[in-house]
Amino acid sequence: MSQWSERGVFAAGQWLGGLAGRAAVWERSGAAGMWRALSAGCRLLWPFSAAAGDALWSRLLPPGASRGGCVAARGAAGGGAGALGAVAERRRAADTVLPKFNIDLVVALLRQENAKDICVIQLPPEMRYCNYFIVVSGSSTRHLHAMAHYMLKMYKHHKEESDPHTQIEGKETDDWLCIDFGGIVMHFMLPETRETYELEKLWTLGSYDDQLAQITPQSLPEDFIFGLSPNSSDHLETT
Amino acid sequence: SITGACQAIQKLTRVRVVDNSALGNTPYHRPPKCIHVYNKTGVGKVGDKILLAIKGEKKKALIVGHKMPGPTMTPRFDSNNVVLIENNGNPIGTRIKTPIPYILREKGEFSKVLAIARNFV
Numbered sequence: 001m002s003q004w005s006e007r008g009v010f011a012a013g014q015w016l017g018g019l020a021g022r023a024a025v026w027e028r029s030g031a032a033g034m035w036r037a038l039s040a041g042c043r044l045l046w047p048f049s050a051a052a053g054d055a056l057w058s059r060l061l062p063p064g065a066s067r068g069g070c071v072a073a074r075g076a077a078g079g080g081a082g083a084l085g086a087v088a089e090r091r092r093a094a095d096t097v098l099p100k101f102n103i104d105l106v107v108a109l110l111r112q113e114n115a116k117d118i119c120v121i122q123l124p125p126e127m128r129y130c131n132y133f134i135v136v137s138g139s140s141t142r143h144l145h146a147m148a149h150y151m152l153k154m155y156k157h158h159k160e161e162s163d164p165h166t167q168i169e170g171k172e173t174d175d176w177l178c179i180d181f182g183g184i185v186m187h188f189m190l191p192e193t194r195e196t197y198e199l200e201k202l203w204t205l206g207s208y209d210d211q212l213a214q215i216t217p218q219s220l221p222e223d224f225i226f227g228l229s230p231n232s233s234d235h236l237e238t239t
Numbered sequence: 240s241i242t243g244a245c246q247a248i249q250k251l252t253r254v255r256v257v258d259n260s261a262l263g264n265t266p267y268h269r270p271p272k273c274i275h276v277y278n279k280t281g282v283g284k285v286g287d288k289i290l291l292a293i294k295g296e297k298k299k300a301l302i303v304g305h306k307m308p309g310p311t312m313t314p315r316f317d318s319n320n321v322v323l324i325e326n327n328g329n330p331i332g333t334r335i336k337t338p339i340p341y342i343l344r345e346k347g348e349f350s351k352v353l354a355i356a357r358n359f360v
Contacts, residue, residue, distance in 0.1 A: 129359065169348045173327040178350045185350060197333050199354055211334045212357060215259045
């Protein structure tokens with residue numbers, strides 16, 4: 001018991017320290033008192049649900065440390081021993097209360113992150129790429145990185161065991177980041193990059209996109225014969 | 240005796256740039272050639288990054304199709320297709336007209352190239 005609570009405290013300290021910018025949200029949820037409880041080293045309540053809304057937060061608070069501790073144990077302890085078996089069952093019961101990671105949750109989180117110009121395009125199943133294609137603008141490089149990492153954190157928290165892991169692509173760029181969640185694909189771009197690529201136009205207009213039309217169509221030369229390259233000998237190559 | 244042609248993309252293969260970047264589409268007296276494959280083996284398959292020599296400059300590129308038959312139920316193309324990429328992974332062109340294989344989605348880190356593609360195979 002004590003081992004995972006200590007590790008949880010350390011991990012939570014890193015998590016809280018890294019997101020000092022979100023202090024405003026946490027004060028509303030009364031996180032200040034919780035932070036004092038953390039430093040005291042006792043059973044901790046992980047403030048993941050601060051994003052999901054204060055309703056969820058209040059639901060987590062009264063049952064006390066057990067449910068919150070379970071959420072922390074998932075990240076901190078990792079791997080169930082016999083003592084954690086019963087904890088795991090209570091954790092699964094708690095997970096059914098958490099919302100699924102679907103498009104509504106994603107858009108709500110983006111609005112909370114002050115993302116500009118959220119554009120959600122629902123693709124038809126014939127495209128066979130994803131269900132929803134989201135393009136989001138940010139105010140600066142740091143804003144994009146913060147949004148992307150926050151979305152990944154939320155996904156890891158809300159996903160089922162069978163959902164695949166995802167990674168953030170474009171971490172070394174400064175204007176375009178991208179996450180592929182399987183059914184949802186999200187692109188975080190700066191406004192200038194968004195103007196250059198115009199992804200919304202491509203995915204809504206399809207073949208009628210103007211940039212596609214401007215690509216000069218390549219035509220075959222008049223003396224082209226299929227299977228005969230200009231430098232080969234006089235017989236056709238047979239593979 | 241001579242070794243047979245390797246047919247996937249390796250050093251000094253001439254490639255075809257399929258996006259609408261200016262660098263790939265302006266005519267030049269020499270075709271773009273691969274000068275290095277970022278791979279343990281020197282042979283590039285779909286999803287590998289290579290170094291191209293285009294118009295006298297070096298540019299990184301991503302292989303999106305080659306003439307060599309790959310694993311079963313993967314598409315084989317009639318030309319060695321390549322998409323120009325910058326060092327940080329951003330594509331230089333803004334649209335890709337030729338079909339792109341779905342394998343790129345599982346290979347990882349190529350969602351940007353898939354986002355500017357028009358049709359998939």
